[in-house]
Amino acid sequence: MFDRISCHHSSLLLFSFLLLSSAISTALSYGVINVKCKFAGTQRSLVDLKDHDSRRQLRILAGVDLPLGGSGRPGGVGLYYAKIGIGTPAKDYYVQVDTGSDLMWVNCIQCEECPKRSSLGIDLTLYNIKDSATGKLVSCEQEFCHVINGGPLSGCTANASCPYLEIYGDGSSTAGHFVKDVVLYDRVSGDLKTSSANGSVIFGCGATQSGNLDSSNEEALDGILGFGKSNTSMISQLASSGKVKKMFAHCLDGINGGGIFAIGHVVQPKVNMTPLVPNQPHYNVNMTAVQVGHDFLNLTTNIFESGDLPETIIDSGTTLAYLPEIIYGPLVSKILSQQPHLKLQTVNDDYKCFQYTKSLDDAFPNVTFHFEKSVILKVHPHDYLFPYFASVTYESCLPLRAVLMPTVNWPDGSGPRPSLFLCQGHAVLASYNGLWCIGWQNSGLQSRDQKNMTLLGDLVLSNKLVLYDLENQVIGWTEYNCSSSIQVLDERTGTVHLVGSHYISSSACHLNVQYFMIFIFLVTVLLHFMNY
Numbered sequence: 001m002f003d004r005i006s007c008h009h010s011s012l013l014l015f016s017f018l019l020l021s022s023a024i025s026t027a028l029s030y031g032v033i034n035v036k037c038k039f040a041g042t043q044r045s046l047v048d049l050k051d052h053d054s055r056r057q058l059r060i061l062a063g064v065d066l067p068l069g070g071s072g073r074p075g076g077v078g079l080y081y082a083k084i085g086i087g088t089p090a091k092d093y094y095v096q097v098d099t100g101s102d103l104m105w106v107n108c109i110q111c112e113e114c115p116k117r118s119s120l121g122i123d124l125t126l127y128n129i130k131d132s133a134t135g136k137l138v139s140c141e142q143e144f145c146h147v148i149n150g151g152p153l154s155g156c157t158a159n160a161s162c163p164y165l166e167i168y169g170d171g172s173s174t175a176g177h178f179v180k181d182v183v184l185y186d187r188v189s190g191d192l193k194t195s196s197a198n199g200s201v202i203f204g205c206g207a208t209q210s211g212n213l214d215s216s217n218e219e220a221l222d223g224i225l226g227f228g229k230s231n232t233s234m235i236s237q238l239a240s241s242g243k244v245k246k247m248f249a250h251c252l253d254g255i256n257g258g259g260i261f262a263i264g265h266v267v268q269p270k271v272n273m274t275p276l277v278p279n280q281p282h283y284n285v286n287m288t289a290v291q292v293g294h295d296f297l298n299l300t301t302n303i304f305e306s307g308d309l310p311e312t313i314i315d316s317g318t319t320l321a322y323l324p325e326i327i328y329g330p331l332v333s334k335i336l337s338q339q340p341h342l343k344l345q346t347v348n349d350d351y352k353c354f355q356y357t358k359s360l361d362d363a364f365p366n367v368t369f370h371f372e373k374s375v376i377l378k379v380h381p382h383d384y385l386f387p388y389f390a391s392v393t394y395e396s397c398l399p400l401r402a403v404l405m406p407t408v409n410w411p412d413g414s415g416p417r418p419s420l421f422l423c424q425g426h427a428v429l430a431s432y433n434g435l436w437c438i439g440w441q442n443s444g445l446q447s448r449d450q451k452n453m454t455l456l457g458d459l460v461l462s463n464k465l466v467l468y469d470l471e472n473q474v475i476g477w478t479e480y481n482c483s484s485s486i487q488v489l490d491e492r493t494g495t496v497h498l499v500g501s502h503y504i505s506s507s508a509c510h511l512n513v514q515y516f517m518i519f520i521f522l523v524t525v526l527l528h529f530m531n532y
Contacts, residue, residue: 080252080316081221082261085184085198087132094122095225097250097261099468100282100315102230103166105174105204106223114209115220124222127205129179134200138162138178144202145178148232164204172211179205183234188264188488191498199243201234229281229470235263236470245491246470250316253482253501254383254462260486262499268487271467273476274375277311283468283475284311286372287454290327292334293365299326311454312371314466314475318457321384325444325452331367332440338364345435353388353437360385360436369456375476379460388435 081096086106093106107114109128118124129135138144138161140153145162153162161177183201186194206223209215226233227248231240239246249266253259277284290297323331332352336342342354356363364381371377439459444452465480480486485500 080250080259080261082225084225086127086203087181088134089132090182090184091125091127091131092123093125093127093222094118094120095223096221096317097227098224098317099227100313100317101224101226102228102233102281103164103204103226104201104224104234105164105166105176105206107209108176108205108207111176111207111209113214114206115215115217118220119218120221122221124220127179127222129181129205132181135179135181138180138202144232148178172209172213174204174206174209174213176205176207178202185263188262188490188497188499192485192500193497197243199238199241201237202232203234227468229276229283238263247468249465249467249486251465251480251482251486251501252316252458252462254458256483258502259482260465260499260501262486262488265489265491266465266467266486267489267496269465269478269480271465271476271478272373272375273467273469273472273474274371274373276473276475278473280311283314285314285475287312287369288372289370290331291368291370292331293338295334297327297330297334299330312369313453313455314461315455315457316461316466318455319459320439320441320457321379321459322441322443322453322455322457324454325442327454328440328442328444332438335364335367335438347388347435347437350441351388351437353435355434356436357434369460377456377460377464377477378479383462384439384459385436386439388437 081094083092083094085091086093095104095106106127107124109126111126114126115124129137137159139158140156140160140162141158142162145156146152148162148164163175163177165173165175167173180200180202182198183203184196184198187197189195204223227235230236235244235246235248238244244263245265247265248263249260250262251260274285277286290299336344339354339356342356344352344354347353360381364385366381367379367384369377369379443455461477463479463482464477465482465486466475466477468475483501485498487496488499489496
């Protein structure tokens with residue numbers, strides 16, 4: 001028996017070596033194969049997820065095509081970011097896309113505590129106004145400075161810069177001064193085609209960062225691109241100069257990472273809209289009911305009409321979804337009642353988890369939120385339940401799509417998926433133990449400032465097209481394939497163009513083909529031996 005196996009393995013090794021030699025020979029003729037990551041970031045614990053959202057909530061309380069990176073799924077970075085160009089000549093900057101804030105800022109050359117590197121595999125750049133022929137300081141005498149500070153600054157002298165300071169509830173802060181420079185972006189010029197466009201924008205030049213924004217943050221970016229409702233946000237500035245419409249949409253791909261982000265009038269798909277609550281700094285909407293499966297939650301009082309609960313905040317910068325105690329308790333109980341024999345266990349002190357090996361969508365109910373104007377937001381079980389892995393979360397890594405790669409059947413009904421993953425340039429074998437965790441969180445257990453807020457983040461927004469229409473003060477969404485395309489109206493010509501999805505490639509994910517094939521070869525042989 002030993003001789004037969006040894007002979008078989010020798011044949012396999014010889015065949016694999018010949019295959020490998022051929023692949024390396026081809027590689028030497030054609031260079032390298034670039035493997036593009038989906039930028040879901042480093043593996044993070046569930047505690048990290050909760051910390052991210054906690055900081056995020058404290059912060060909230062206080063016809064353009066943008067390439068996106070990142071993933072909002074649990075286990076990933078929990079944020080999306082875009083690449084824009086700033087200055088003349090332009091340099092690339094990677095900034096977090098944030099619908100929960102207004103200010104755009106990037107780290108500047110004089111900053112000593114700003115991050116110089118990132119584990120996301122991107123090259124960070126410090127802005128230097130001296131390197132840009134179009135960069136100008138914004139003085140404290142200018143109207144913008146008066147608007148953002150609520151009036152003239154005391155002690156303002158001629159040609160003195162306009163300072164800014166943002167202090168967040170978690171203790172993080174960014175401070176510096178405002179500058180004005182050209183921001184480059186891709187303007188839609190045809191179906192799946194763009195041309196370079198630019199506009200002058202005032203933004204913060206960060207000189208001092210602290211807390212989660214300084215060099216200690218391993219998943220650092222160059223800054224934040226605020227898409228809030230204020231007239232000082234980038235989209236408001238571009239709209240006031242006639243560059244764009246004050247409308248934008250995003251479709252965050254929770255499976256592959258990246259997605260669609262477009263500024264302009266989306267005409268397809270059609271989206272039902274609900275009014276934004278007036279005089280609110282964020283994207284607040286009025287919820288009217290909560291439905292689990294076919295049943296509406298039988299709440300003790302009509303909390304929606306009585307005004308006992310604050311409005312619902314829609315925020316792409318939050319990872320999970322937070323519900324007040326009066327909704328969270330009945331909702332989770334109703335979900336779990338569909339499978340009464342489940343044995344719950346707590347992971348990382350916060351997450352309710354259970355063992356399950358069958359199709360999630362067949363076993364658990366959809367959760368549907370109802371809003372004004374009969375707009376609904378349906379969340380499927382495969383969205384609000386996420387797998388817990390001992391070694392790696394699927395959404396946080398790039399699966400190696402090779403012919404010789406093994407697959408496993410996932411219990412959520414999505415069919416076979418790879419069991420071999422590439423994480424930050426390293427290969428990891430997934431160790432799935434059938435454990436699923438509930439993504440709904442109880443905001444009634446949060447601190448005083450965050451208590452009983454309703455905050456819907458990427459857990460419910462991923463794989464949906466979300467449309468923000470600030471011209472008409474409405475917002476809407478629809479389920480959508482975020483790896484496909486949408487149709488945006490060109491206001492100048494009246495024509496309609498396709499805008500497609502994309503994700504930002506990473507230098508950390510470019511593998512030389514020789515090493516890649518050697519790795520596949522070794523793993524194939526190893527797995528073959530393990531089968532014996």
